[in-house]
Amino acid sequence: METRSDQELMMEYLYSEMSADEKEKFEKLLSKNPTLQQELNELQGTRNQISISDKELVDPFMFSTGGSGSVWMATRIIGNGILKPAIGLAASISLVLLLGYFTNTSISTEDGYLSVSFGKSVQENSYKDQYITQAQFNVLIDQMNDSRSSFSSRLNGVENSVDTRFASLLTDDESINQSNTQNTQQLTDFAIQLQQDNLNFLEQYMAQSNTNQQRLIEGLLVEFSEFLEEQREEDLRSIQYSLKTLKDNQELTTQETNLVLATILNKVNTQNN
């Protein structure tokens, strides 16, 4: 087990933080102590194993201060890809403009129209506005007046047709009223007839129902009276049996009493003799 001092010495030796004298002394100590030398070799071996090259993939920072003392760094903007697309877009536009220059591309925005031509002059746009003449204007006005007259005549015709139809509808209204009265009378008669039929049906049903109920009750009464008669006869037979049993018991008791009296009498006679 190494002491703390040895640990410190080994670290200083490994990382060259010893003075020349200290280094010489420590190397003498190592030569006399193979265990310490072995441990030092192992530590150096570990150092060799864990060596890693730096990951220097970052772009340089662009450091700036704002007017209010705020601080920002453009590296993150570039690194996050915010600026890269903008730069790419600007480069693309520049390339297009350059090509346009060499191919004699002409771009015009006259009269509010965007015109692009490649090697040829911009031709007059066929979609530009065209002014009409006074004669054309008058023709258009005449056409509009004709259309208005035609429309007015057609409108009057439609109005007349509507009036005629409305008048015929008013005439038809009286016949409709008469028809409605007749229909109402027929409906009333039908309802009265239907009501009478229902009444008759109910009377028949009730009469039929009463007869059936009477028959049923009579049957029940007969059956009940027969049941009572049977019960009464059963009770009588039971009573007769009980009386007979009682009579038999009484006779037996009499016989026993007589026997006892005879025995007593016989004993008395025997004692007297």
Place this chain on the structure above:
Amino acid sequence: MLAETLEDFALKHTDLLIPNAIKGNERAFSQLMNLWYKRIYNFSYKYFGDHDMAMEVTQSTFISVHKAIKKLKDPSSFRSWVYRIALNKCYEEDRKMKRRSWLSIFQKDNDEEDKMLQLNHHTDDGFYNPDQVVEEKEMEDMVMKCLHEIPEEQRVIVIMKEYEGLKFREIAGSLNITESTAKSRLYYGLKAMKKQLEKRNIYKENAYGN
């Protein structure tokens, strides 16, 4: 070694730039930051094993450095001071993104752009050897994984000493511990790394060479 070259270069110029940056010279600060951002980025990257987190920490570190550099009284302590700020930013980000596993770095290996950038190295004779580069990349990934398996207090010191080349005095200043404690933690950190490597059967040719 590239890291040592950058380190020497940074040190040489840092001493000249710090006094001006402390006085509020933005250009001096900008140059100072350009000398140091890669070191802080690599430190953060090794701490998290994640590019985005490392970028976040690097950026917030230099914003804090910009705000506080006027309060730095001893320019010679700049090195330990800036690492202390970076480490505190790492702790902050770690707390914020606790649920995010450091293992994400190994899932990100599928990122083609990242992979191509990482593979974009050439051998000394000028010929590109993809097998060797891939092998080295895998080895580095495994070492990073081992690094994140050891206790955090040891990992920080291993990164600071082994990869960032800070003196024990500077590490002690950054972490507010004694030099003796720093050496002890480094000793146990290397031991822990050895165990992790052995657990994964990782052996490297020339491992015992000096």
